[in-house]
Amino acid sequence: MSDARVEQLLNDINLVNPERHELVMAARRVIYKGVKQATERVMYGGFMFAAPNDFCGVFVYAEHISIEFGRGCDLQDEWQVLEGKGKLRRHIKIHSLDEIKSKHLADYVRQAFANANG
Template identity: 30%
Template sequence: MHPQVTDYISNAGNQQEILQTIRQLIHETVPAVTEEFKWGRPVFRASRDFAYLKTAKAYVTLGFFNYQKLNDPGNLLEGTGKGMRHIKLKSINEIDNHLLTTWFKAASIN
């Protein structure tokens, strides 16, 4: 676990629980995951960057690089960039462990 990521989560106020839950789920799902602190946010990497976390005033953004690998039948992913999409999580209850586990596995594969 990267110390700057730990500090980021520790200083996230009421969003700590969401951030910590997602961080733990990533580590449980992707065996070779490493953490980095880039662009002012936690970035998760296997053979390359696959996900990031970012806090905002009312939600946590969970972003995915190479989103094309993700199956999103519910059209939950937002964004218009070439290679990245994200979801916004406003509460711990919005975390769908099964869906996120599937996405983390798909996104982290080369």
């Protein structure tokens, strides 16, 4: 699942910001639980997930992590948590472990996977 570049980026994040590292690890668990065959690679300074087509990415910022969906415009936003006004992309900002569940990340990941690989 993971390669040396992924491990290095995870280590770097942990050194710089352990709180963001904890959020990244929790988001990765949700992604792998929902899409067992997912693979990840470092891309655009974050983690890109595919199975086999790209379906989401996880990126670290100073105050939050962001789960990015390249075709987020196609997701059903039942809980109104998707952000972004671009033509295609949408994202979910995660500031705390509680938000991974309260913002229904697992549902959006499953939708994105199904849309990308349907």
